[in-house]
Amino acid sequence: MGRIYLDHAATTPPDPRVLEAMWPIYTESWGNPSSIYVEGQEAYRALDAARKLCGDLLGVQSKEIIFTSGGTESDNAAIRGAAFAQRDRGRGDHIVTTQIEHHAVLHTVEQLEREGFRATYLPVDSDGVVDLAALEAAVTPQTTVVSVMAANNEVGTIQPIEEVVRIAKAKNRKVVVHTDAVQAAGSLDISPAKLGVDLLTIAGHKLHGPKGIGLLYLKARTPFHPMILGGSQEKERRAGTENVAGAVGLATAMQLAWEEREARNAHYLRLRDKLLYGLPERIPDTVITGPTGPERRLPNNFSCCFRNVEGESVLLALDMADIAASSGSACTTGALEPSHVLTAMGIDRDLAHASLRLTVGKGNTDEEIERVLTVLPEIVSRLRSLAGG
Numbered sequence: 001m002g003r004i005y006l007d008h009a010a011t012t013p014p015d016p017r018v019l020e021a022m023w024p025i026y027t028e029s030w031g032n033p034s035s036i037y038v039e040g041q042e043a044y045r046a047l048d049a050a051r052k053l054c055g056d057l058l059g060v061q062s063k064e065i066i067f068t069s070g071g072t073e074s075d076n077a078a079i080r081g082a083a084f085a086q087r088d089r090g091r092g093d094h095i096v097t098t099q100i101e102h103h104a105v106l107h108t109v110e111q112l113e114r115e116g117f118r119a120t121y122l123p124v125d126s127d128g129v130v131d132l133a134a135l136e137a138a139v140t141p142q143t144t145v146v147s148v149m150a151a152n153n154e155v156g157t158i159q160p161i162e163e164v165v166r167i168a169k170a171k172n173r174k175v176v177v178h179t180d181a182v183q184a185a186g187s188l189d190i191s192p193a194k195l196g197v198d199l200l201t202i203a204g205h206k207l208h209g210p211k212g213i214g215l216l217y218l219k220a221r222t223p224f225h226p227m228i229l230g231g232s233q234e235k236e237r238r239a240g241t242e243n244v245a246g247a248v249g250l251a252t253a254m255q256l257a258w259e260e261r262e263a264r265n266a267h268y269l270r271l272r273d274k275l276l277y278g279l280p281e282r283i284p285d286t287v288i289t290g291p292t293g294p295e296r297r298l299p300n301n302f303s304c305c306f307r308n309v310e311g312e313s314v315l316l317a318l319d320m321a322d323i324a325a326s327s328g329s330a331c332t333t334g335a336l337e338p339s340h341v342l343t344a345m346g347i348d349r350d351l352a353h354a355s356l357r358l359t360v361g362k363g364n365t366d367e368e369i370e371r372v373l374t375v376l377p378e379i380v381s382r383l384r385s386l387a388g389g
């Protein structure tokens with residue numbers, strides 16, 4: 001058996017069908033979509049078709065799709081773009097988000113605070129579900145933007161976004177609601193009409209698409225100031241020569257994810273549940289983090305903490321055993337601080353240091369999961385005995 005990749009929340013291997021769709025853009029339709037001659041128009045048509053496909057899949061107009069460089073840029077653009085535009089309309093300067101967002105959202109909101117905006121970071125319960133009563137209390141006539149992720153990248157918690165939108169807009173109908181659907185897009189129905197959101201973020205590389213491409217859904221007439229200035233691409237909402245091949249790759253990856261969603265989710269659930277039920281049976285003092293009920297947890301996410309063991313050592317030992325895993329967020333791996341998600345959920349700092357996340361993908365097999373169920377208990381037991389635990 002070769003390497004076992006169990007970190008699909010960090011990134012996913014590109015689907016060969018996605019690469020196949022992208023290749024002709026690099027070899028044939030490589031023109032600049034803004035050029036008026038034949039080569040440019042060919043590239044423009046490819047970009048236009050990708051935009052239409054993304055719009056159709058999300059059930060929105062293609063002009064409401066802005067292609068970006070990925071999840072981080074879409075999150076930045078959504079929150080900054082709406083916050084400044086709302087303030088310019090005299091609607092206030094208050095932003096509401098949660099304590100467990102990805103840093104692409106949290107650091108953006110923190111920066112806005114440094115630039116004179118005000119922010120509220122909503123607490124979550126022990127499963128990582130946002131406190132809706134706190135949301136209701138937080139939204140005031142001065143609130144302009146609410147940003148709550150559709151699903152969490154570390155513990156897989158699915159947020160009640162429809163409820164978030166209903167509560168926020170009932171308190172202030174001018175509020176703009178954004179959701180970071182980077183982790184949710186591969187498994188859940190995230191159509192903006194269903195969720196009720198005004199802004200929504202997707203990243204290509206989390207759904208077997210290419211890296212360096214994402215999209216921002218921007219509902220028509222939503223106040224928005226562009227963040228990247230220059231040419232008039234993307235209807236003057238995001239300047240710069242478009243990543244045509246990336247857009248085609250993202251659209252293809254989304255189409256495959258939408259078409260294959262049911263089958264993929266069933267596969268994820270089967271493998272994930274083997275971990276969810278099998279590991280605590282085999283490893284004493286395993287604390288599952290995040291919800292255990294499937295309706296509140298992404299089907300491909302398993303996460304836990306082990307008492308009396310250093311999380312980083314588990315990851316290294318797994319890597320030596322040819323298993324790629326994560327402590328939670330790819331961005332915080334190597335950091336000394338325990339995960340802000342786990343601490344917000346009330347997990348003590350010591351335990352939070354020993355976190356493990358295994359996220360399955362469409363290429364994983366039952367044999368691979370069986371191997372993890374054999375290898376991981378041995379690793380934890382060995383590390384505990386070395387530590388004298």
Ligand SMILES: Cc1ncc(COP(=O)(O)O)c(C=O)c1O
Pocket residue numbers: 009010069070071072073075102104149151152153180182183203204214330
């Ligand atoms: C929930 C969430 N939002 C945003 C991002 C950032 O996306 P990207 O790496 O495409 O910039 C990630 C990546 O891990 C994520 O999990």
